[in-house]
Amino acid sequence: MEKQLLRFYVNDQECELFINPKTLLVEALRDHLGFVGTKRGCDTASCGVCTVMVNGMAVKGCSVLAVQVNGMNITTVEGLEKDGKLDPVQAAFLDEGAYQCGFCTSGMIMSARAFLNETPAPKDTMEIRRGIEGNLCRCTGYNSIVRAIDAVAKGKYREGA
Amino acid sequence: MSLKCPVCGKLKKDPVDCARHMFGTGDKPHKAWFEAQGLSYIDLLLSQATEPGNKAYIEVGELIAKAQQG
């Protein structure tokens, strides 16, 4: 095993790590860089609580080697709030009570954000549901989450709305 | 015919009720009463549980009633 130099951007901040190549992206973020908002909940890429955005795409941080994102832009839940202002998805989650224990919330919000970036106007709530199918939530039954994403899609949180 | 639990003295409305109480309590003194009568608490309990009807309760109830009449 030879350690690898990894340089990437996390929430617009340049980071450099010299790490064992088997380190998973979620481990690099949590254990090496302290972004513990991203969680882990399984070993089978099933639960989605480790979801982060890599170059704007939602991926599961437990299924990507950290060295594979060399040079890329990572966004974690900590990077969504800008200038003390919540991202519309975060605001909508608050307003709709779209979280309970909160353990899935970071990953869920990242999936929701990535989904809305790609699909600003989902055709129906089923499309929203498919957008978050990779994220398990044991508390809410998803419906409040769907309502929150729907509210953002419908423009409730648009600047000046 | 009301009668008393031979172990703790609790008043019960009839022999079957009294037997149910004894099985249901099932603590050491109540279990010991069964053994003292030469009965197996657990065998009777499970025959009551797994066989239709109320056979074990009736059997034990009769025994208690007889003892108290005598």
Place this chain on the structure above:
Amino acid sequence: MIHDFTYLRPGNVKEALAMLAQHRDDAKIICGGQSLLIIMRQGLVVTEYLVDIKGLDELNCLIYDSRAGLKIGATTTHRTIEKSLLVKEKYPVLVAMEEKLASIQVRNWGTIGGNLAHADAAGDPAPVLIALNATVTIASSAGGRSVPLEEFYPGLFETVLSPDELVTEVLVPPPPAHTATAYQKFNLLESDQGIVAVAVSLSVSDAGICQDARIVLGNAAPIPIRAKNTEKLLIGNKLNEEIFTKAGETAGEEADPVADIHASEDYRRHLIAVLTRRMTKEAWEQACQV
């Protein structure tokens, strides 16, 4: 717990092939790693070298040519296929299949080459691509070859790849006229792996006769299998409800499923019969329209 390995990142295909040639059995290839990392974590795969081809952009492509058909580079992600207007127009079944493959996160990072090389009998793309008569292009430092996907899997979790070989692309021939392909998996949850899956591709002659049929059963045997008896039943006939039912029954008989906690062998046969009937009908009705 993933065992330690030495990480190799080739800059191009040639370098990748050289690394494989050098390390042979001591090396494994990672692309999206959506399946590989899970089994590495379980300790089922231990490797000295891990060759990462995820970044090989020369294999990240979707090209359609009306004569050659569709070329999908091995590092093309599922999501790219799913979102491709080209694919949607020419092979709508591929898009439909991709939309229900695992989750968006997995489709964003996972690649078609990685999926096919993982050789999971419950994988979605293989049955559909076999029904579409796809071939895989394989490269090694010694040269290259092309293998029909149907012959790519000798056994459970096995491929015909030798240690120095790499899947570089999947070639899907242009769809013949009056042909339609339908795919469905049976699962308890929307995007779950299929308990069984059936892909049916039918071609109809101008006279309204079934000219060609390719029926592929997924998770119905250790590898995706063609239901050849069922195909024979269809070819040369004008299809109707009776034949659809018979096709289902035949497919159920020629499947070779095993029981697991999700379904007994009998139930799997039953599901294959139902899905084959339904997909044959669907493909037939579509093929008659195009």
Place this chain on the structure above:
Amino acid sequence: MTANKYSVLNTRVHNVDGYAKVTGRATYTFDVKLPGMLYGKILRSPHPHARIISIDPTEALKLPGVRAVVTGKDTLGVKQGIWRRYPELCDEQILTIEKVRYIGEPVAAVAAITEEIAEQALDLIDVQYEVLPFVDDPMEAIKKEAPMIHEGVERNVNVTRHIEWGDVEEAFEEAEYVREDWFKLGGQAHMCMETRATVASYTSDKKLTVYTSTQSPYYHQALLAGVLGLRESDIRVIAHYVGGGFGGKFELDASQFCASILSMKLSKPVKIVFTREEDFVATKRRTPMYYYVRTGVKKDGTFCAREARVFSNGGAYTGMGATALYLTGFFHSFPYKWKAYRYDGYRVYTNSLPSTSMRGFGAPQAMFCSEQQIDWIAADLGLDIIEIRRKNAHTSGYEVPGQATIASCGLTQCLDKIEQWIKDRGKLPKNRVIGISAAGFMTGGIFNWFDTPYSFSSAVVTINYDGVVELHVGAQDIGQGSNTTLAMICAEALGVKLENIKVHSGDTDHCPADLGAWGSRQTLMAGNATKMAAEDAKKQLLEFASAKFGYNIVYDVDIKDGWVYNVARPERGMHYVDLVKEALRGKDGQRIVGRGHYTPHRKGMISPAYSYMVQAVEAEIDAETGKISLHNCVTAHDCGQPINTLGLIGQLEGAASMAAGYGYLENMPVEDGKVMNPNLVDYKIIRAPDMPECEIIEIDTYEPEGPYGAKEAGEGLTNPTAAALGNAIFHATGLKMKQAPIMPEMIVNAFKEKKKEGGTP
């Protein structure tokens, strides 16, 4: 719905911990990292039943980075359990010494400088077992020839529970129709998103700090004190954020015990986090049961008598299973009036993972049997499914003989609303059908098997100079939103805005004892304690206000929305904050402190109050494949006065998702004592696309025992869904599904059976 008479209650608010959760700032035990922290891993039994001959850690200790290996012999060997009043039911040594009784039972634990080294060390511990015959089914385990799992426990019968009222035999004789059925109910995993996790930090001054994912910090403080030989108050349990509980996190678990033992040995912090697989195979689960039900009714649908027998698969240890055994029998009578009722429950030890409490606490199993059988009876007698329920429904003031008094009950209104919803739904799309189920549930348990000397719930309200209120509660927020609910109650009672309330919970050093979050107890019990504390503080403030205002003493003074005023002349008054400032001066600078507590008295055997609900599930059944999909799940629900509007909806929708899972997805097959699907690929949790819309119809009632009339919501609704789904299948196909979860293969097989019998499917 009537206009809201409250300022804070029943309004839409952001949960008090919402900001932390949506920004990723909420730190769970999983995220705790202390300086010098070591990582622990647990070696588990591969055998369902075996005697431990020897454990040799020599090779493991040689591995660089390994700091310690502990086995049962390094512990006090205390057999512990949560039923502390009953020593014979305290049967579990978390690091077992002599025998292992299920696959996954802890036998040793390692601490090392990394998690990876700790895991490698496990393979180096040499354990010699003498493998014993095992039994993993309760009906086998009660047989004479079955192996004995616990010494002296004959036929493996762990606990029996009996409930009876009325003359059952006589009532059956009166019945004009009797039907009996056997059912089989599966287990279910709690599957909290945060697996069991603990960071234990022991220091040589004999103090132990334990960060852990718990539903009850107080229980864990007390249970750890018992097994570690420490004073309760020298153990500080901290649980600021907990990633779900659902009934699975209030018994002592191996992460808590082993991390503590290792930390005591090393005087270093030790962290143990269960893998998802460990969380599946080596925690506890919803209790699997065999259920026999015999019911007698009049031809007009009047319920006469019911007799039920249950054999529950207890697994290797008692846990909370004894309570589940009692509650399933009690709730099997719900929510109907039976002239006579008899329940005999037998909990049987087996060599499989232990079973315990899980959201619904025995009632989902009971309702699956009861509510389906009622539909079958209605069909046989040609009766309407709503009418037969309405005829026998609990009503306010009803007494469940010898068990409970129902003070408030909106069941009839629930039935009316669901009847109306079904009518309004009109003709259903193809292959769709509606099934219904009624249910009721408790609002906190009265039982004190834990033998706590403290009040069941306590709260302290402290008012600072600037009017900000520090609310200290022992209640535990595990995501159900208790901190928000209690803050709302506090704000309402004090007459101030929610923003003025800071809630402190999840820390035994700073919060009063409370039994914690289980059995739907917090809104009512901690709510009453909070209300009492707030009212105590308010009374002190109003004493100053009255003195200051100098009004005629016949006038009432009150606080609402931060305004302190004469009730007869609301415009006369002063701001709350100004009053607080003056009051503090009057108290020689002391802050105002209010105290509150709650323990139920004279409220029967079970609970102070009961919620009621009726649910309609609209399902699509593919008769050929057996595939089920859910399209609507509508609930008419009586939880008394709603407190936290959004939280209530979230709890009900969440309950429906878990209950639907129990109905048709979440299977836990055990073969040779081994859980066959211990991962999230093979264990199916409902996902967003599969989740139906859940309309909630609130029924207004007032519960005299609850704070502001509130009672349970969120646990009870795990009870009806599986039964409603079973009923939907029955009405669609005529099939009687007697096994939960209802898997598609069962439907297909049931059709085949029926065909064989010559019936028309």
